[in-house]
């Protein structure tokens with residue numbers, strides 16, 4: 001351990017004994033033979049580009065090996081939520097660190113990339129804020145720090161490796177061991193339970209699609225994913241290559257009674273028990289592989305770029321693989337949801353600030369989902385399907401693996417179709433009510 005106060009005591013102790021001192025940290029020895037240590041230093045803009053995470057589920061310990069880029073100044077900063085940081089080390093030994101209000105500052109050099117190993121303890125949560133006592137994890141929007149040292153900024157992308165030790169012999173753990181494309185920090189997940197798998201087949205692009213269900217859910221899971229493989233294939237063919245692996249699918253997650261929806265934990269996204277029979281939810285979470293995850297949000301204020309685009313793509317995919325009647329059914333459902341939220345708590349779908357809001361309490365509602373979907377539908381009605389699909393595919397080709405804003409989407413639509421969507425965006429995304 002290497003808190004600042006411990007260092008003072010250790011140096012004093014060793015000096016009394018007259019021993020050669022090899023301090024913790026990576027600083028070069030000074031002229032008196034002392035190893036110096038870089039003090040912990042805040043540096044929130046220093047990028048973390050990969051994390052290799054190993055969890056022990058028996059004693060709730062974990063190790064994160066994180067890769068930092070070089071920086072113009074010393075130090076690095078990560079969110080650590082309610083984690084208990086035990087030790088921070090690098091190739092040279094202990095690294096000085098400090099934890100203040102869920103934020104970890106470490107003392108590392110500036111100019112070179114740096115690999116750190118962080119040993120810590122994690123807790124289980126009854127609310128959807130980290131590792132859940134019901135067996136899965138839930139990190140959206142900014143709870144990654146309750147599971148691993150991270151940056152919850154949605155624009156930040158990193159490669160992730162995951163391993164779980166201590167899974168009970170009679171349980172199955174569903175998680176991606178390796179995510180080989182930049183992902184937002186909340187994308188990482190596991191689910192542990194009495195899972196059974198149904199192989200739904202392989203797409204023309206080589207993605208094997210499955211659904212994992214819990215006891216008693218076989219009928220729901222089968223009904224809910226009848227067209228999931230075809231929908232996934234349609235998304236690949238329409239908008240571009242999927243980034244997050246060759247084995248994908250829906251995993252039932254126990255979020256407790258009355259919890260609907262899913263979470264875009266690609267490549268093995270979660271769907272709540274109460275939504276396992278709902279085709280729309282399965283396709284919606286799949287489509288986040290392109291928007292929300294494949295293209296990350298520049299700011300939480302751009303949530304509509306994830307949820308609105310995905311809601312539109314869901315309706316399109318369902319129509320494409322299940323027919324016009326099913327597609328019309330989705331739009332009927334969307335219309336009802338839109339009218340309900342306008343009546344019960346209307347707000348605008350798209351905010352112009354960046355990083356200034358609590359997305360969970362200030363923006364997340366049906367509004368960005370539904371107004372976003374209807375915005376894209378209105379653009380489609382102006383330019384035609386072929387043109388809107390060309391614009392969405394061009395946007396994905398340009399921004400996949402990076403972060404983008406809704407403004408970037410408006411500009412791409414105009415570039416690709418010649419139609420300026422700003423008036424429709426103003427009506428659907430920046431106004432109350434519905435402009436139609």
Ligand SMILES: [Zn+2]
Nearest residue numbers: 284288307310
């Ligand atoms: Zn969504």
